[in-house]
Amino acid sequence: MATLSVREQEELRREGAAELGATEVVGRTPRQLFWVRFRRDKVALVALAFLVLLVLATILASPITRAVAHPPNAQFPNALDPQFGTPTGPSSTFPFGVDKVGEDVFSRVLYGARVSLEVAFLATFLSVAIGVVLGMTAGYYRGWVDTLISRVIDVTLAFPILLLALGIGSACSLGKGCAGGTVKPGLPTVIVAIVVINWTYIGRIIRGQVLSLREKEFVEAARAAGATDRWILFREILPNLAAPIVVYSTLVVPQNILLEAALSFLGVGINPPQASWGEMIAEATPIFNTAWWFFAFPGAALLLTVLAFNLLGDGVRDALDPRTTP
Amino acid sequence: MTAYVVRRVLWGVALLLIVSFLTFAIFYLFPSADPAALRAGRSATPQLIAQIRHQLGLDKPFYDQYWIYVKGIVLHFDLGFSYQNDEAVRTQIRSRLPATISLAAGAFAVWIAVGIPTGVISAIRPRTLLDRLSMGGALVAISAPVYWLGLVALFLFAKGTGKLQWFGGAGSYVPLTEDPGQWLSSLVLPWFVLAAAFAAFYARMTRANMIETMSEDYIRTARAKGLPERRVILRHALRGALTPILTIAGLDIGLLLGGAVLTETVFNIPGVGRFAYDSIINSDLPSIQGTVLFGAFFIILANLVVDVLYAVLDPRIRY
Numbered sequence: 001m002a003t004l005s006v007r008e009q010e011e012l013r014r015e016g017a018a019e020l021g022a023t024e025v026v027g028r029t030p031r032q033l034f035w036v037r038f039r040r041d042k043v044a045l046v047a048l049a050f051l052v053l054l055v056l057a058t059i060l061a062s063p064i065t066r067a068v069a070h071p072p073n074a075q076f077p078n079a080l081d082p083q084f085g086t087p088t089g090p091s092s093t094f095p096f097g098v099d100k101v102g103e104d105v106f107s108r109v110l111y112g113a114r115v116s117l118e119v120a121f122l123a124t125f126l127s128v129a130i131g132v133v134l135g136m137t138a139g140y141y142r143g144w145v146d147t148l149i150s151r152v153i154d155v156t157l158a159f160p161i162l163l164l165a166l167g168i169g170s171a172c173s174l175g176k177g178c179a180g181g182t183v184k185p186g187l188p189t190v191i192v193a194i195v196v197i198n199w200t201y202i203g204r205i206i207r208g209q210v211l212s213l214r215e216k217e218f219v220e221a222a223r224a225a226g227a228t229d230r231w232i233l234f235r236e237i238l239p240n241l242a243a244p245i246v247v248y249s250t251l252v253v254p255q256n257i258l259l260e261a262a263l264s265f266l267g268v269g270i271n272p273p274q275a276s277w278g279e280m281i282a283e284a285t286p287i288f289n290t291a292w293w294f295f296a297f298p299g300a301a302l303l304l305t306v307l308a309f310n311l312l313g314d315g316v317r318d319a320l321d322p323r324t325t326p
Numbered sequence: 327m328t329a330y331v332v333r334r335v336l337w338g339v340a341l342l343l344i345v346s347f348l349t350f351a352i353f354y355l356f357p358s359a360d361p362a363a364l365r366a367g368r369s370a371t372p373q374l375i376a377q378i379r380h381q382l383g384l385d386k387p388f389y390d391q392y393w394i395y396v397k398g399i400v401l402h403f404d405l406g407f408s409y410q411n412d413e414a415v416r417t418q419i420r421s422r423l424p425a426t427i428s429l430a431a432g433a434f435a436v437w438i439a440v441g442i443p444t445g446v447i448s449a450i451r452p453r454t455l456l457d458r459l460s461m462g463g464a465l466v467a468i469s470a471p472v473y474w475l476g477l478v479a480l481f482l483f484a485k486g487t488g489k490l491q492w493f494g495g496a497g498s499y500v501p502l503t504e505d506p507g508q509w510l511s512s513l514v515l516p517w518f519v520l521a522a523a524f525a526a527f528y529a530r531m532t533r534a535n536m537i538e539t540m541s542e543d544y545i546r547t548a549r550a551k552g553l554p555e556r557r558v559i560l561r562h563a564l565r566g567a568l569t570p571i572l573t574i575a576g577l578d579i580g581l582l583l584g585g586a587v588l589t590e591t592v593f594n595i596p597g598v599g600r601f602a603y604d605s606i607i608n609s610d611l612p613s614i615q616g617t618v619l620f621g622a623f624f625i626i627l628a629n630l631v632v633d634v635l636y637a638v639l640d641p642r643i644r645y
């Protein structure tokens with residue numbers, strides 16, 4: 001605690017004063033409270049910094065590879081072992097080594113980050129959006145709408161998750177895609193497979209929350225004031241769901257990254273030549289004992305990214321939990 | 327109570343029917359590839375494809391096909407025939423079941439034996455170095471993809487391919503009935519790899535639940551009675567902490583099956599998961615349908631058992 005800045009000391013002093021009921025009470029919005037708590041979690045801050053760097057690296061992937069490495073799909077047969085034509089390990093020109101066909105593993109790992117982050121954000125956003133809307137509808141209107149949505153959730157959760165995703169993935173990876181070609185193989189298929197499964201978890205949580213929120217006085221007041229259902233749902237109830245939505249989203253992002261990688265590893269997700277961490281590990285599996293760098297680096301990247309999201313999620317959850325002392 | 331159990335069983339059966347319908351629909355409506363063409367093989371004449379389509383009943387309307395499929399399952403426990411080699415899907419699943427059970431049961435034992443004690447030790451010494459190390463380790467285990475852990479384990483510890491050459495036969499599974507020693511040594515690495523994420527998750531859950539129960543009144547009472555701390559922790563606190571974990575057991579069966587697909591693929595274990603993977607690679611639709619249904623059956627069964635157990639254990643649950 002010796003390294004607190006003046007501003008943080010001031011904040012701590014005020015908090016202490018507020019707790020003791022002293023005269024100097026500063027009102028704080030929930031968002032400010034969140035920041036004060038979150039900033040104290042050093043591990044979560046490091047994880048956040050890592051993820052920001054990762055996002056920057058994927059945005060700048062092409063200048064970076066041009067400066068220090070090679071384009072992701074360019075093949076360098078000269079980099080293969082001259083005698084056996086096998087992949088060669090890390091060197092000064094290829095920091096992570098080369099793969100079977102002489103592609104730069106470093107560049108492919110960097111471009112693979114793009115896929116992981118795209119899936120992480122897009123699939124999470126879509127499943128949360130669908131889950132929130134359907135969960136709110138079920139909880140607010142109750143009756144047959146609720147029964148229908150709840151039963152759909154029950155049925156989805158009765159599937160073995162990876163097998164359902166594999167099923168959708170394989171059905172959509174044949175030929176031109178599925179549902180009449182609207183869902184193309186590759187990234188869209190992976191996202192559809194994830195969203196179909198994942199919206200149910202948040203849908204169930206939100207439904208439960210709304211069931212109790214709809215009985216609260218402020219909803220009654222809004223209704224008495226003549227508010228429409230849509231106003232009540234989106235202007236009165238939705239803001240109260242912010243905390244569970246944020247907590248759930250941080251929980252599901254790392255799971256989505258792992259699911260994408262697993263699908264690509266099993267060959268029904270992202271297909272070569274596009275680089276993806278799961279697909280790279282799959283390619284590396286048959287030669288894992290001769291070319292360790294080929295599976296080690298994409299796997300380590302995957303592990304670090306998922307770990308960072310998990311640590312960030314833990315930090316966010318703790319900071320949002322009203323039971324933790326500010 | 328009986329009425330409750332009957333109602334739950336009926337809902338389980340209904341669920342299974344809906345799951346079978348959806349699985350069927352996914353593979354009927356989604357693929358743009360033609361199953362008859364897949365079945366016919368590479369160089370097939372249009373006549374042959376048409377003939378196969380008729381044989382498989384693919385020229386019948388959707389509901390007729392589904393009706394035949396369900397009737398086969400209900401009356402004969404018939405899951406259809408593989409496109410790959412004409413073998414019955416049921417026989418294939420049954421012949422691969424022992425390998426998957428060996429893998430899953432061993433992994434389950436490892437994850438309970440590692441996960442719960444780790445959680446308890448962390449909970450009674452919170453914020454110590456030991457607690458931080460084990461919870462940090464748990465988070466790493468949760469974040470690691472299981473198939474990658476498998477490769478790392480093979481690279482480091484397996485005889486033949488690894489650096490330390492500890493476990494022979496990893497990557498070449500041998501049935502228990504053939505050679506128990508070989509069976510054990512081929513499964514040690516897969517058990518630990520598959521169990522890692524589950525053990526880590528259970529350790530985190532146990533720790534969180536234990537810390538909460540340790541502040542309950544009945545723990546104070548137990549201590550006030552003068553019970554030894556060991557008994558307070560094991561008999562009173564741990565019991566209270568473990569009941570909520572029971573609820574997620576049903577979901578874990580589904581996750582375990584997913585983990586088995588990946589683990590069996592990496593370690594080359596000829597189990598149901600590996601079968602599902604091979605079926606998907608070969609676009610063998612009846613086999614994929616069969617394994618999905620088979621998995622769903624276990625999830626529904628596990629959820630049913632958990633619900634009933636819960637109703638027995640917790641008198642507050644209405645039925």
